[in-house]
Amino acid sequence: MTTRTSFPRLTSPGRIGPMETPNRIVLPAMDMNVSEDGEIEQSEIDHYVARAKGGAGLIITGACAIAFPVGAASLKEPGLSDDQLLPLRGRELL
Numbered sequence: 001m002t003t004r005t006s007f008p009r010l011t012s013p014g015r016i017g018p019m020e021t022p023n024r025i026v027l028p029a030m031d032m033n034v035s036e037d038g039e040i041e042q043s044e045i046d047h048y049v050a051r052a053k054g055g056a057g058l059i060i061t062g063a064c065a066i067a068f069p070v071g072a073a074s075l076k077e078p079g080l081s082d083d084q085l086l087p088l089r090g091r092e093l094l
C-alpha cells in the first residue's frame, strides 16, 4: 500500500482572479449556529482563528444576515447589520 505524505499541488499557491492564496486548502462556508440574537460569539471567532493558524489558504465564513433577523436562515446566525452585533470589533483576533 502506498501512503501519500506530501501534496505539492494542494500546498502550492493558488489564484482566484486577482486574489492569491498561499495554498489551495479552502474552508467552505459552514454556519456554526452558535450566535445569540445575531451577536458573534467568541467560540465562532476561535473556530476561524484555529483554521487560519492551521494554514487554510482561504476561509469562507458561514452565512451572515445583513439585515438581522430579516433574511437569516436561523436565529443562531450571526448578524452583520449593526455594530452592536460585533462585540469584539476593533480587537486583534490573531
Ligand SMILES: Cc1cc2nc3c(=O)[nH]c(=O)nc-3n(C[C@H](O)[C@H](O)[C@H](O)COP(=O)(O)O)c2cc1C
Residues within 6 Å of the ligand: 028, 029, 030, 031, 061, 062, 063
Ligand atoms: C454543516 C454545514 C453548514 C453549511 N453552512 C453553509 C453556509 O452557512 N453557507 C453556505 O453558503 N453554505 C453552507 N454549507 C454548504 C457548504 O459550504 C458546501 O456544502 C461545501 O462548499 C461543499 O460543496 P458541495 O456541496 O458542492 O460539495 C454548509 C454545509 C454544511 C455541511
